[in-house]
Amino acid sequence: MFQEQVAKKNVIDDDKFHDECGIMAVYGHPEAANLSYLGLYAQQHRGQESAGIVSSNGRRIWHHKGMGQVAEVFPEDKMRELRGWLAIGHTRYSTAGDTVLLNAQPLIAGFNKGTVALAHNGNLTNARQLRRQLEDSGSIFQTNSDTEVILHLIARSLKKDFESALAESLGQIEGAFSIVLLHGDRIYAMRDPRGFRPLVMGVISRSQNLPLGPELGREECYVFASETCAFDLIGAKYIGEVAPGEIVRVDAAGPHRFRFAPEMPHSFCIFEHVYFARPDSTLFGRSVNGSRDALGRQLAREAPADADIVVPVPDSGVAAAIGYAAESGLPFQFGLIRNHYVGRTFIEPEQNIRDFGVRLKLNPVRSLLEGKRVVLVDDSIVRGTTSRKIVRIMREGGAREVHLRISCPPTVAPCYYGIDTPNQKELIAANYGVDGIREYVGADSLAYLSLEGLRNAVNDKAGEFCTACYTGNYPTKLTPANLEALHRR
Amino acid sequence: MFQEQVAKKNVIDDDKFHDECGIMAVYGHPEAANLSYLGLYAQQHRGQESAGIVSSNGRRIWHHKGMGQVAEVFPEDKMRELRGWLAIGHTRYSTAGDTVLLNAQPLIAGFNKGTVALAHNGNLTNARQLRRQLEDSGSIFQTNSDTEVILHLIARSLKKDFESALAESLGQIEGAFSIVLLHGDRIYAMRDPRGFRPLVMGVISRSQNLPLGPELGREECYVFASETCAFDLIGAKYIGEVAPGEIVRVDAAGPHRFRFAPEMPHSFCIFEHVYFARPDSTLFGRSVNGSRDALGRQLAREAPADADIVVPVPDSGVAAAIGYAAESGLPFQFGLIRNHYVGRTFIEPEQNIRDFGVRLKLNPVRSLLEGKRVVLVDDSIVRGTTSRKIVRIMREGGAREVHLRISCPPTVAPCYYGIDTPNQKELIAANYGVDGIREYVGADSLAYLSLEGLRNAVNDKAGEFCTACYTGNYPTKLTPANLEALHRR
Amino acid sequence: MFQEQVAKKNVIDDDKFHDECGIMAVYGHPEAANLSYLGLYAQQHRGQESAGIVSSNGRRIWHHKGMGQVAEVFPEDKMRELRGWLAIGHTRYSTAGDTVLLNAQPLIAGFNKGTVALAHNGNLTNARQLRRQLEDSGSIFQTNSDTEVILHLIARSLKKDFESALAESLGQIEGAFSIVLLHGDRIYAMRDPRGFRPLVMGVISRSQNLPLGPELGREECYVFASETCAFDLIGAKYIGEVAPGEIVRVDAAGPHRFRFAPEMPHSFCIFEHVYFARPDSTLFGRSVNGSRDALGRQLAREAPADADIVVPVPDSGVAAAIGYAAESGLPFQFGLIRNHYVGRTFIEPEQNIRDFGVRLKLNPVRSLLEGKRVVLVDDSIVRGTTSRKIVRIMREGGAREVHLRISCPPTVAPCYYGIDTPNQKELIAANYGVDGIREYVGADSLAYLSLEGLRNAVNDKAGEFCTACYTGNYPTKLTPANLEALHRR
C-alpha cells in the first residue's frame, strides 16, 4: 500500500478530536447540487479540509472535489457545472496536503453494475483485512480510504441486481458507516446496524418551492444529511433518522425503506452530543443543545465549586457552561473571547510569544476575570496541552482561581468508529489520574462528569449510546489483527 | 472628481454599521511587519475588505496592500518582503470592488519634507472643502479618500520642519481622526482634539523578547493600535491612550508626547462600546465587556419583560444579554446559533428560501425556543429589515413570544465621524416611533435603552461621550456645505 | 461507465491534431522530480492540458497532478514536496475541464504486488473489450482512461513476481503504448512490439554532475523520455531507443533489457516526423528537422509553383518551407508572424472580427506579401477550416496568389494509435478530392506530397513507418467491435 506524506498538524488544533466527515444527499430537486453545497456548508464543522459533490440527471454524472472549505472548493463557476437533479456531497477532515486529493470523497467508480458515487461517514474496523483479500484476488486500490473497499465488494458480489449486491456488501463490512450513494437515477442512504454515526432524512415539499421542472415527477424532494442543521438552512423538514441496519432508496416512486441486517443493540456515538454536533441539530432523536445543557447541570450537581463566575471555553463548552451556571446559581460570563477571523495560515512571530497558537484563537477578558475565582467549563481534555495553555491564559488574564470542569468522563480509550482520537499513549487520562491531570494543566481543582451522570444527562436508559472512549468497552468485536491494522493507520 | 463603481452590498450585511478601519503601528522591533499583521488580525472586526502594511528600516520603505481579509492579503511570501523595524498597518471596511485599491491605506507620498506613510481611522468633516482649495492651487489627487488631504496639507505647509508642518496641518482638519504615521526613522501617533475614535499605546519590553538586533538601540518596542485586543495577541502591555489633541513621536530617544491643539470637551464614540469594539478590549479607559454588561443590566431594569428566557443576537448582543439575564433573573440561553464558517461568496438557491441571507448566519435552536416567551437582546436596529427577519426566524423556531430589547437608544441620526451609518431616510427610528418599529419587525414588545440609562451604564458623568447618532446633537460645527459634501459621498 | 462533460474546444485549435502525451522517467538522481519537471517542460508541445509527477525514494511515494501547463501545475512549493531519487512524469492533451483530473496520469494503484505508478503514451485498441471482461469479473474503474486496464491486468495476473505479471499483461493489450512505470525502487520503460510511439533512453554520468548522495550507489543516472529534446535540457546523453517489444528495468544493478514479445514488423508513427515532434529531437533514429527539410525538398520537386516567395505557416511548417525554398530556389520569407504570448483564455470582441481566432495567433506581414505570388507551406489540412482562414488572411495581407503546399499526403483516415484525429466525416480529404479542397480553402493551387515521396524523404526503405492516416491501411487487426468502441470514445 502506498503512503502519503503527512503535513505537520496545525499547532493550535493539536489537542482536539476531529470527526471524519459530514455527508449530504438530495433527490429530485432542480438545484440538487446547490442544496448539497448549502447542506455541506451548514455541516462545515464536521470537516473543513476537503469537500466534494457529485450530481446527476440520472444519465450523466458531473463532479468536483478539492482541498479546502466548502466555499473555497466550490466557486460559482464550478457550481454551475454541477447539473442535474440528484446529488451527494461530502466534507471531511484530513491531516495532509493536497496529495490527499485522491482520497477525497465522494468516490466514483464504474463497474459491471453501472456507475456509483458514494460518500461515507464513519470508520470500518475490518477494512484492512477486506482490502488484503480483495488485493489477493486481483483488485487494485487507488485510494488509502476504507471506503474504496465497499465499492469493490459491490463489484465483486455475485448477486446480479445492484440492491442485492449492495445489501450483501454491507453485511461484510464491520464498524461504523453512514453512507449516501448515487446510482443511476436513484439515491440510497444507509447506516450500520449499531447506528454509530447519525444520518437524518428530510423533505422539501412543493408548497415551499417552485415547480420542480418537467423531468421531476414528484411533488417532494428528499434529502439526507449527517445533522439536521443542514435541513434548517435549505428549508427542509426533518422526517426522522435512517434506522440502524436500514437502507432507504429514493426513486421516482418515492422513498422505500428496507433492512439489510437484523436488529442489533444500538451504539449511538455519545461524543456527537458532548462535542461534535452543532448545538442546533437534533441527533439520535435528541436536541444536542439540550444534552449539553443537561451535562452542565449534572456536572454542577456532581462537582460544585466555590467560585465567583462560570466561564466556558468557546465555542464547544458554551452550552454546558450555561447549564452549569444555571444549576449552580453562579453568574455565567464570556471570559474568553474567540477570534472568528482565523484564516487558514498565519504569521507566527519568530520571537516566541507564549501560548501563541491558543492566544490567536482565545483572548481573556481581563475586566471580567480580574481577581475572580472561575469555574472553567470545557467538553474534554485530550492530550492536556491545550487545557494547560488555556488555564495559564486565564491566570494571566487575572483569574485568582481556576476550577476546571469537564462535561464528560475522562477520555481513556481511542475511538475506532470515526472519531480521530489520538492513540492511547497520547491520551492524558489513559496515563494519569484526575489529580495528575489537574497538576499538569495547572488548575486549582479539576472534575469530570461521571459515566452515570453522562448517561442520565442524555436519558440513556436503554443503553443505546456507545461510551467506549470513556470505558474502553467496544461494542463490536475487535480481533488483534483488526486492532493492529487500526493502530497502524 | 472621478467616481468608482459601487458593488452591491452583501445582502446579509445590509442592516449593520461598518466602522471605517483599524490601525496599528510598531516602533523598534525586528519583526515590525509581523507584529503589525497580528495587530491587524486581532482588529479584523474593524474592517475586512482591504488591508495594508508599510514597513521601513528608517531609510527604505517596503509596502503591500490588497483587497480582502488580513490573512488573504498577506501570504507568507509577501510578509517576508516587508523588512525593517518600523511599520504601520491599516484594515478597512469599504463598499466597492478592487478598483478601490487606489484608496487602500496606508497612503504613501514623497514630497519636500521626505517620504511619509499614513493610516487614518475616522472621518474628516471638512475634507471636501480642503480638497477643493488644494485642487484650486494645483494639487492632484490620486484617491477619493479624505486622508489624502492631510498629506497635501503637510506638503503645502510653509513650516520648514516636518513636525511643525504636521501640527499645523492637523489644526486645519476637522472631524474625527486617529492617525499613525511613519516618517524616516520615526513613528507618530495622533488623535483629534475631541478624541472621537480610540487610539491606544503599549510597550513590549526586552524582558519578554529576544535581543532586538544591532540597529535597535532601545530596550523597549512601542506599539499603537485602535484597540487593546491587538496588544494581547502580541504580548504588548497597555500603557494608556494617546490623548485627544496629542501627538506622540517615537524615535531613538523613546516616546515624546506633545499637544497640537488646546484642550477641548471630549466626544468619545459611545458606539464603540455599544457595538463595534471587541468585548475583550479596553477603550476610552473602560472595559467594553463591562460596558455591555452594564447596558444589559440597565435595560433589564428599564424594560423588564414577562418571559421565560433571554436570548442574544450573536455575537454583538451576547454581553448585554448576559447582563439582562443576570439582572432580570431569567435564564440566559443561546437560542440562535451563528455559523462561523461564512465564506466571502456563497451560492444562493434560485428557488427562494425565505430570509435566506439571515439563515445562512443564524439558526434557531428549536429545542430551546419551543413554546417559550423570549427576550431577544440586540445592540441596535438600523433599517429594521434584519431585525424583522430574525424575529420571524425566532417564531419559526418555536418561540411563542418575542420581546425585543435594544441595548441603546433609537438610532435617529447619521454619524459623520467614522461610522458608516445609512442616511436618515433609511434609519427606521428616524422615521417611525417605537411602536411603529415594533409593528414592522413583528415583535410582541420592543424597548430601547434610554439615553440617560446609556450614559449611566458607561458611567459618563462628565459628558465625555458623543451620542450624536441617538440625539442628532453633533459636537462639531457642521456647515451646510460640510453636510452637503458629507451626504454626497 | 460514467461520463464527463466535454468543454467546448478552443476555437483556434479546432483544426489541428493533438498528441495524447509526453512521458518522462528518471532513475537514480537526487533531483529526480526536478529533472522530470524539466523533461516534461521540454516536451510541453506533446500535451498542455494536464501534468503529473510521481516520485519515490524506493519506499515512499509522493505525487502531484493538476490541470494546466507544466509551469502552472508545479509551483516551487509543490516541487519541494516531490522528494526521492526516482520519478516518472506525464503531460497530456485532453478535451475537457478539470473534472478530468481523475484521468490525469501518472496513475497510481496499490495491489497484491505492491504499489505501482504508471505513465502511458499511446492508445490501446482493445481496451474496451478488456475493460468489459475485467468489470465482469468484479474490477472497478475510477477513470475513463485506457491505461487503467493495464493496472488491472497486472493485478489480476496469476504470475507471482511482478515482472512476469507485467510481461504477461503487456502481451494482452493491443495497439500503441510507450510506458514508464515506477515500482518499489525500480523504474521500468517499455514499448509496444510495433513501436508506434517513440521512447528514448539517456544517461547522466557522474562526471557531469555532483555526487549523487549516499543512498545512490551508481555513478550513472538513467532517464527515459518521449523525445530527445527532453535530454538536451537536463544535460543527459542519448543512448538509444527502448526497442519495440522490449522492457528496460533500471535498478541498483543498472539497466537490464529483455523482451516481452517476439520481433514483429515496425510501425513507427510517421506523423511524429511530419508534425508532432520538436524539430530538435531525434526519433526512430532520425532527426526530425532533417525529415522535415527533406519533405519540403521533395515537395518542391513534386509540386513546384510559379511564385515569388515561400512562406511557412509557423511554427510547424517552417522546416519544410525552408527545404522547399532551398530546393526551388525561391526566397524563404516569414510572411506570417505568430504571436507567442497567447494565454489560456482571452477576450473575444462581441462585434465580430473575421477569422479572429486565427488572427490572434497569426498576423500577415503586408510589406512582404504585397503583390506577391506566395507558396504557403503547411504540414497538414484536417478539417480545412483553419487553412481556409489562413489563405484568406494571406490575401488580405496583400498576397496576389496563394499556392498551398502540404508536406504530406492527404489525411484520409483516423488514427487509432494515439493521435487525436477527428473522425472520418470531419476529415476534408476523406470527403473531397484535392481540387474540392483547393476550392474550399480558396487557394490558387494546392498540392500534397505523394506517399512515395513521403517514404523517400524519411528514407523508409524497410517500410518501418505507419502511414495509416494517409492510406487507411492499419498495421494491427481491428475487429468491428474494436472499431465501434474506438469510435464511441
Added chain:
Amino acid sequence: MFQEQVAKKNVIDDDKFHDECGIMAVYGHPEAANLSYLGLYAQQHRGQESAGIVSSNGRRIWHHKGMGQVAEVFPEDKMRELRGWLAIGHTRYSTAGDTVLLNAQPLIAGFNKGTVALAHNGNLTNARQLRRQLEDSGSIFQTNSDTEVILHLIARSLKKDFESALAESLGQIEGAFSIVLLHGDRIYAMRDPRGFRPLVMGVISRSQNLPLGPELGREECYVFASETCAFDLIGAKYIGEVAPGEIVRVDAAGPHRFRFAPEMPHSFCIFEHVYFARPDSTLFGRSVNGSRDALGRQLAREAPADADIVVPVPDSGVAAAIGYAAESGLPFQFGLIRNHYVGRTFIEPEQNIRDFGVRLKLNPVRSLLEGKRVVLVDDSIVRGTTSRKIVRIMREGGAREVHLRISCPPTVAPCYYGIDTPNQKELIAANYGVDGIREYVGADSLAYLSLEGLRNAVNDKAGEFCTACYTGNYPTKLTPANLEALHRR
C-alpha cells in the same frame, strides 16, 4: 523620495534590452476596453510585467491594473467591469515585485481641471529637476514614475482650459514621450517634438462593425497604439502617425490635430527597427520586417563569411538572418529552436547544468549543425554573457565554426529615451574592441554592421533616426544634473 526593493532580474533575460511600454487608446467603440485589451495583447512584447486599462463613458471612470501579462491581469470578470466607450491602456516592463503596483499605468488623478488618466511610453530627461521644483512648491508624489510629473504640471498650469494647460505642460518636459490621455469624453494622443517613440493612429469604420450604440454619434471609431500590429488584430485601418510635436484630440466632432511645439529635427528610435518592434508592424513609415531584411543583406555585403549555413538567434534575429542568407547565397537554417512554453517561474536544478538559463530557451539542432561552419546572426550584443553562452551551445551542438554577425553597430552608449540599456560599464562594446568581444564570446569571427550601413538599410537619407546608442551623440541637451539624475535611477 521613497525607494522600492528591486527583485533580482530573471537570469535568462539578463542580456537583453527592455522597452518601457506599449500604449493603446480607443475612442467611440461600445467595446472600448476589450479592444484596448487586444491592442495591449498584440503589443505584449513591449512589456510583460504589468498592464492597466482605464475606461469611461465620458462621465464615470473604471479602471484595473495589475502585475503580469495582459491575459493574467485581465480575466473575464475584470473586463466586464470596464464599461464605457473610451479607453486607454498600458503594458510595461519593470524590474521589481508587486510593490511596483503604485507605478503601474495608466495614472489617474483628479484636479482643478477634472479627472485625467494618462499612459506614457518614453523617458523624460528633466523629470527629476521638475519633480524637485514641484515638491518645493508643495506637490506630493505617489509614484516613482516620471509620468506623474506631467499630471502635476497640468494641474499647476495657470491656463484655464485643459488643452492650453496640457500644451503648456508638454512644452516644459524634455526627452521622449508618446502619450495617450483620457479627459472627460475625449481622447488625446501626443508625441514629443523629436518623435523618439512611435505612435500610430487608426480607424475602425462602421462598415466593419455593428452599430455603435445610441450614445455614439459617429460612424468611425478612432484608435491609437505604439505599433500597427495592434490594429491588425482588432480590424482597424492604419491612417498614419501622430506627428512629432503634435496633439490629436478625438471627440464627438472627430479627430482634430494641432501642434504644441514648433518643427524640430526628428530622432526616431532606430532600435525599434533593429530589435524591439514586431516585424509585422509599420513604424516611422517603414515596415520593420523590411528594415531587418535590409540590415541582414547589408551585413552580408559588409561582412561575408566563408561558411556553410546561416542560423538566426530566434526570434529577433530571424528576419536579418533571412536577408543575410538571401544576399550571401548561403542556406538559411533554423539551427536553434526556441522553446515557446517558457512560463514565468521555473525550477532550476541545484546541480549545475551549464548555460541552463539559455538552454531553457534555446536548443541546438545537432543534425543541422554537425560539422558545419555557421554564420550566427543576432541583433545585438549587450553585456556579452548571453552571446557567449549561445556560441558555446552552438559548438556543443556540433558547429565546427561560429561566425557571429550583428545586424547593427556596437552598442556603446546608454539610452535616455526609453530603452532600458544597462549603464556604460556593463556594455561590453563600450569597454572592448570588436576583437576583444570576439574573444570573450568565443566566436571564430565577429562583425557588426557599420553605422553607414545601418542608415542605408533604413534609407535614412534625412538623418531622422536617433543612433545615440551606437554613437553617444544624444540629440537633446543633457545637463550634468540631468545625467546624474538619469544615472541614479
